[in-house]
Amino acid sequence: MKISFNWLKQFLKLEWNAEKTAKLLTNLGLEVEGIERFESIKGGLKGVVVGHVLKCKKHPNADRLQLTLVDIGEIRPLQIVCGAPNVAAGQKVPVATIGTKLYTKEGEAWEIKKGKIRGEESHGMICAEDELGLRDSHDGIMVLDNSLIPGTPLASLLEVENDEVFEIGLTPNRSDAMSHFGVARDLKAGLEQFEIYQKIITPSTSHFSVDNRSLKINVEVEDKEKSPRYCGVTLRNVLVQESPDWLKNRLQAIGLSPINNIVDITNYVLHELGQPLHAFDAAKIKGEKVVVKTLEKGTKFITLDGIERELHEEDLMICDGEKPMCIAGVFGGIHSGVTEDTTAIFLESAYFDPVSIRKTAKRHGLNTDASFRFERGIDINLAEYALKRAATLIKEVAGGEISSDIVDLYPVKKKDHQVLITYEKINKLIGHEIPKDTIKAILTALEIKVNSVTEAGLGVTIPSYRTDVEREVDVIEEILRVYGYDNIQVHPKITASIAHSSKLENHKLQDIIGNYLAANGFFEIITNSLVEEKEQQLAPTIAIVNPLSSDLAAMRTSMLYTGLDCLSYNLNRKNTNLKFFEFGKVYTHENASYTEEERLALYIMGNHNEEHWISGSRRTDFFYLKGILTSALERIGIHGLRELPITDPILSEGLRLTCKDLILAEFGLVAETITKQKDIKEPVFYADLQWSNIRKSIQKGGQITLDEIPKYPKVKRDFALLVHENVSFQDIREIAFQTERKLLKDVTLFDVYYGKNLPEGKKSYAVSFTLQDFKTTLTEKHINQVMSRLQKQYEEKIGATLR
Numbered sequence: 168m169k170i171s172f173n174w175l176k177q178f179l180k181l182e183w184n185a186e187k188t189a190k191l192l193t194n195l196g197l198e199v200e201g202i203e204r205f206e207s208i209k210g211g212l213k214g215v216v217v218g219h220v221l222k223c224k225k226h227p228n229a230d231r232l233q234l235t236l237v238d239i240g241e242i243r244p245l246q247i248v249c250g251a252p253n254v255a256a257g258q259k260v261p262v263a264t265i266g267t268k269l270y271t272k273e274g275e276a277w278e279i280k281k282g283k284i285r286g287e288e289s290h291g292m293i294c295a296e297d298e299l300g301l302r303d304s305h306d307g308i309m310v311l312d313n314s315l316i317p318g319t320p321l322a323s324l325l326e327v328e329n330d331e332v333f334e335i336g337l338t339p340n341r342s343d344a345m346s347h348f349g350v351a352r353d354l355k356a357g358l359e360q361f362e363i364y365q366k367i368i369t370p371s372t373s374h375f376s377v378d379n380r381s382l383k384i385n386v387e388v389e390d391k392e393k394s395p396r397y398c399g400v401t402l403r404n405v406l407v408q409e410s411p412d413w414l415k416n417r418l419q420a421i422g423l424s425p426i427n428n429i430v431d432i433t434n435y436v437l438h439e440l441g442q443p444l445h446a447f448d449a450a451k452i453k454g455e456k457v458v459v460k461t462l463e464k465g466t467k468f469i470t471l472d473g474i475e476r477e478l479h480e481e482d483l484m485i486c487d488g489e490k491p492m493c494i495a496g497v498f499g500g501i502h503s504g505v506t507e508d509t510t511a512i513f514l515e516s517a518y519f520d521p522v523s524i525r526k527t528a529k530r531h532g533l534n535t536d537a538s539f540r541f542e543r544g545i546d547i548n549l550a551e552y553a554l555k556r557a558a559t560l561i562k563e564v565a566g567g568e569i570s571s572d573i574v575d576l577y578p579v580k581k582k583d584h585q586v587l588i589t590y591e592k593i594n595k596l597i598g599h600e601i602p603k604d605t606i607k608a609i610l611t612a613l614e615i616k617v618n619s620v621t622e623a624g625l626g627v628t629i630p631s632y633r634t635d636v637e638r639e640v641d642v643i644e645e646i647l648r649v650y651g652y653d654n655i656q657v658h659p660k661i662t663a664s665i666a667h668s669s670k671l672e673n674h675k676l677q678d679i680i681g682n683y684l685a686a687n688g689f690f691e692i693i694t695n696s697l698v699e700e701k702e703q704q705l706a707p708t709i710a711i712v713n714p715l716s717s718d719l720a721a722m723r724t725s726m727l728y729t730g731l732d733c734l735s736y737n738l739n740r741k742n743t744n745l746k747f748f749e750f751g752k753v754y755t756h757e758n759a760s761y762t763e764e765e766r767l768a769l770y771i772m773g774n775h776n777e778e779h780w781i782s783g784s785r786r787t788d789f790f791y792l793k794g795i796l797t798s799a800l801e802r803i804g805i806h807g808l809r810e811l812p813i814t815d816p817i818l819s820e821g822l823r824l825t826c827k828d829l830i831l832a833e834f835g836l837v838a839e840t841i842t843k844q845k846d847i848k849e850p851v852f853y854a855d856l857q858w859s860n861i862r863k864s865i866q867k868g869g870q871i872t873l874d875e876i877p878k879y880p881k882v883k884r885d886f887a888l889l890v891h892e893n894v895s896f897q898d899i900r901e902i903a904f905q906t907e908r909k910l911l912k913d914v915t916l917f918d919v920y921y922g923k924n925l926p927e928g929k930k931s932y933a934v935s936f937t938l939q940d941f942k943t944t945l946t947e948k949h950i951n952q953v954m955s956r957l958q959k960q961y962e963e964k965i966g967a968t969l970r
Contacts, residue, residue, distance in 0.1 A: 169421035170350050171205070172331040174439070178351035178367050179358075185331040188354070195357045196648045197344055198336045205420040207328035207412070208300045209274060214267030215299065215321040216240065217311060218291075223249075223256040228285040235293065237262055240318020248289040253307035259315050260308055261299060263292045270300060301325070328416040340635040342543035346441030349632070356612035356649050370439065372555035378568035384452060384513050386574045389460035393483045394495065396518040396577040397459055398550045400558055401449055403511045405429065405567035414564065428565045429505045429512060432557055434536070441545055441632075442516060442553035443537035445485075445493060449511035451503050454488020457513065462491060470498045470533075482527045483519060496524040496541040498533050511570070514561070516554035518547040529713045546632035547581050583631055588639045589624035596643050599655045609649045615642065671865055676803055677750055680767065683802050687795060688776075689746040689769070694729035696722060696752050709756050722754040726768040727817060727837070727853055728845075734770060735845045743849070744773035746787075750858070765858040769795070769834070772851045789820060792834055792852045796824065800831065805864050810897045817841060818853070829860040881912065881939045884954050886961075887970040888932045889925070894965050899934060906960045907953050910945070913937040931970060 172185050181188060189199035218237040221244055226232035233254050238244045239262050247262070254260070263269060267279045269292075279292050296302040296309045299321075315324070335350070343349045351367055358365060382401040388394050410418075410431040418425055418434060425431050433444040447457075464480040468491050478484065483495040492503035496519040505512060525542035528534060551573060558569055594600045610617055610627060615636075619626035629636045636642060647655075668675070681691060697719035700710055708721035723729065730747060737745055747770040755762045771787045778784040797808060805826055813821040813833060821835035834854035842851050888899070900914045918933035925931060938945060938953060961967035 168335045168337045168345065170333040170335055170347060171417065171420045172333065173328070173420070174330075174347045174417055175351055175354070178348060178369070179354060179365050180368075181354075185333070189333055191357045192333065192335065192350070192354065194648075194651060194653065195353050196338070196341070197350060197353060199333045200336045201334040203332045203334065205328070205330040205332050207416045207419065208322075208325070209270040210268050210276070210300070211327050211329060212299065212320070212322040212325065214264050214279075215261050215294065216264065217315045217317055217319040217321060217324070218245075218260050218262035218293065219317045220254065220256050220258045220260060220293075223254055226285060226287060228287070232285065234287055237291070237293065238317045239264065239291075240316070245290040246288055247291045247293055248284040248287055249293045249308065251293065251295065251308040253310070254293060257313075258308075259311040259313050259317075261294045261311065261321050263294050263298075265291060267292075269294075269298055326412075328412075328420070330416075330420045332420055339543060342540065342545060342634055343441075343632045345540050345543070345545075346438055348440050352614065356609065359608065359612045360649065360651065370556050372552060372559055375555040375559050376569065377572055379570055380572065382449060382511055382570040384449065384455055384457055384571065384574070386457045386576060387459070388576050389458060390483060391578060393461075393520045393523045394459045394517060395520070395579065395581070396547050396550050396575075398516045398554050398576075399457065399513055399574045400554060400569060401511065401513050401571040402558060402561055402567045403449075403570040405510060405512060405561060405565040407505060407507050407509050407565065411564055427505065427507070429509070429561060432560045432564065433514075435560070436553055436557045437536055437540070440549060440553050440556065441540060442549045443496065443540055443545070444553065444557050445499060445515045445537070446505050447485075447492060447503050447513040447515065448505055448509045449513045450509070452487045452492070452513060453490065456488040457492075457515075458486045458488070459495065459517075460484060460486060462486070466491065468494070469501045470494065470531075471501055471504060472498075473501060476531055479527070479530055481523065482530070483523055485515070494527060494531070494533075495519055497528050497531070497538045498535055512561075514554060514557060516550045516557070518545060518550055526713050529715070532717060544634035546634075547577075548631045550577075551575055581631060584629040584637060585618070585626065586629060586637075586639055586642055587624060587626050588642050591623070592639060593643050593646065596640065597647055597655060601646065601650055605650065606646055609646050610642075613645055613649065615645070671862070673862065676862065676865070679803055680799055681748070681750075683799050684746075684748045684769070684795070687746075689748045692730070692733050692747045692749045694726075694733065694749060694751065695719065696729075696754070698723045698729065709754050709761070724753050724755060725817070726751050726753060726766055726855065727841070730768055730770045730853070731837075731842065731845045731847065731851070734772060734851060735847055738847060738849075744775075744777065746771045767854075767856040767858050767861075769854040769856075770851065772847075772849050787852060789822075789836060789852060792854055793822070796832055796834060796854055796856075800824075800861070803861075803865055805831070805861065810895075812895070826864045829864055830857055831860055831864060832856040877939060877941050879940055879942070879944045881937050882945050882950055884936050884938070884950065885917075886932075886934050886936070886954075886958070888934060888961060888967045889929055889970050890932060890961075890965055890967045892921075892928050892930050894930075894932075894967075896932065896934075898965060899932060899961070902960050902964055903936065903957060906956050907938075910938045910940055910949075910953060911936060912939050 185202055189202055193199050216239050218239045220235050220237055222236040224234050226234050231250060233249045235247050235249050235254060236244045237247050263279045265279055265281050268276045270276050281290055293308050295305050295307060297305045337344060344353060355365055355367055382403050384401055386397060386399055388397050407427050407429055410425050410428040414431050414435060415425040418431060421438060423434055429446050433446055437443050461480060461482060462478050462484055466478040467475055468478055469475045484491040485493040485495050493499045519541050521542045521544045524538055528538040528542060554573060607617055614630050616628040617625055618628055636645060698708060698721055699718055700708055700721040708724060710721050714720035726749060733747060734745055749768050751766055753764050753766050771792055774784040775787045775791055776784055807826060809825045811823045813823045815821045817838055818835035819838045821833060823830060824832040832854055837851040837853050896916045903911055903914045915935045916932060917935055920931040938950060
């Protein structure tokens with residue numbers, strides 16, 4: 168939010184400079200993020216002086232140029248070549264001397280230098296209005312009053328406005344400070360802590376009076392909940408034209424572009440007092456009637472930006488007798504606004520429900536100065552005062568007459584909020600004892616009325632413009648920020664305690680996994696859990712009722728798509744070997760309830776390692792990702808994983824890892840139809856780990872046990888099994904352990920063969936079995952018995968035969 172220092176000084180007689188004032192504002196909670204200089208004329212006309220044209224003759228080498236001799240108040244007059252058709256001897260003109268910087272409309276500077284034009288020296292420039300940044304006219308040079316003295320700085324004659332503008336980072340709760348008046352109130356309270364006592368100079372409305380009652384507009388509010396207060400007045404015989412310089416300077420200083428005097432006044436009062444206003448062309452109000460109501464869903468309405476919008480049934484609208492004219496508190500309509508042909512206006516000043524305005528603004532993707540204030544809550548008691556202020560200013564700059572009484576529909580008066588505060592609570596929360604007289608002085612400075620005083624505390628009434636102050640702690644916060652955080656003493660002794668925490672705490676487990684992945688070349692990413700509503704085609708998103716923007720309109724149900732965005736971003740910057748992981752959240756909607764779930768996602772593509780002279784590069788694949796997953800889970804104590812193939816539209820080749828009936832992870836190759844959407848042409852492998860189930864699996868596990876190194880050797884035997892192509896190694900492994908639980912220690916697959924010399928629909932698995940007895944050395948007889956049982960079980964359960 169921009170606040171003009173000159174504008175502030177209309178409310179307070181400040182003797183401090185901008186830097187000192189900015190420091191106080193920051194201490195008061197209105198953080199000044201920067202100070203910018205503003206000049207109503209770029210460059211401030213430095214180096215531009217009044218010149219007297221002594222001689223003017225035709226340039227000897229150019230038909231359209233003139234050779235002039237100009238007195239600028241120095242010992243010798245300057246020779247200046249001029250191309251303007253209206254230059255003549257005897258004129259007083261603005262002269263930009265050598266070294267002066269002038270600026271284009273785009274703000275680019277160019278410097279006046281000594282030079283030769285068609286063989287004749289030129290020691291400056293006689294300027295036109297547009298070259299000085301005064302007007303757009305370039306019909307010829309600017310001719311000044313003949314009584315002016317040569318050498319007089321032009322800036323002193325044109326009253327160039329120089330200002331310093333504060334950029335304030337306003338917190339959402341401080342709706343009372345969204346204007347120069349509001350900032351001045353805070354500044355006044357802060358100055359009193361330095362024993363600088365001032366009274367705020369409020370804009371006067373004493374000259375407001377009804378000139379006649381020749382134009383009456385009837386007002387009807389149908390939805391009183393969304394519009395608790397609505398004020399309006401009409402003005403006739405106004406002249407819509409360019410605003411005066413003082414008004415344009417105020418608006419331009421805070422970054423607003425002047426439009427016309429009527430619209431500029433509404434913007435001026437908005438930033439002066441914090442009350443949004445809207446001016447309607449009275450001739451365009453059909454039936455001389457204004458109705459505040461909602462319309463049917465799907466009603467078409469064209470806003471000032473020329474966009475046709477479909478209205479929601481909860482959008483509050485300002486209508487006339489036939490049609491909608493304005494989205495209340497958000498944006499005006501294209502067919503009811505003030506134009507150069509307007510001669511009569513209806514001026515609106517209202518209070519609209521903040522929640523209603525915010526929802527409407529977000530639904531239509533609009534963020535205006537008016538909606539910014541309405542949705543945070545303005546002062547309902549300011550509506551009539553601001554209306555009178557605007558009407559008075561319009562009469563001053565646009566002429567005309569106030570042609571109706573003020574309509575003020577305010578059926579249920581808002582009562583000021585009362586709060587009880589105790590000195591004990593103040594001292595306890597602040598951690599510092601503030602004198603009671605100081606507390607009362609601060610409250611008075613903040614216009615918080617003290618109703619009662621006891622030994623224990625105070626009873627206070629909160630002014631209507633402080634919509635954020637509702638509880639005792641809110642009042643204490645107000646006391647503290649004015650008293651000054653820097654004035655609170657910090658105790659020299661700091662005490663701390665160390666709390667016992669379990670190794671299974673979430674952040675510790677994430678650190679273990681994260682460190683393991685980082686050690687294997689993975690980089691952690693953090694993406695937004697809010698996405699576009701149509702982003703995830705195969706994983707429908709959950710729409711948000713009041714989204715921040717169209718890009719953040721839904722909650723994701725899968726972490727795949729945001730991760731693919733990161734992969735695509737890196738690929739576009741020639742980073743091709745990528746390994747990412749992310750701890751994040753996804754959302755589900757089942758049986759009318761919403762659930763938030765923690766997930767860990769892994770994404771890999773490209774080469775497993777960079778090419779090196781010792782060894783070449785190796786592509787990442789399904790089995791590399793599987794190895795990373797199983798190793799990471801074993802790292803935190805999860806063993807006995809079961810593998811199940813899955814069919815998933817997201818994964819063209821997928822596998823599920825489970826443990827004790829809990830799904831821990833699903834991973835595989837991302838379907839090509841999805842990667843193409845992100846313009847990714849390389850294979851992408853993705854793993855989705857259900858973090859809550861992983862934590863449960865760890866908690867279900869027993870304690871770690873230690874065993875001696877066995878004294879007796881292991882024995883290995885191999886089978887070459889001919890099996891049906893649908894049989895998986897997982898089936899073979901499970902049958903083996905079901906058959907021999909005591910001696911069998913491991914089962915591994917060391918070769919798979921498809922092709923010649925095998926029956927159709929068959930494949931060959933080369934499987935190795937590791938046997939060991941911790942109490943004795945296994946004999947060949949014992950080993951053969953185990954292998955025979957295994958062979959029999961494979962023949963019976965999966966139809967396997969030995970090759």
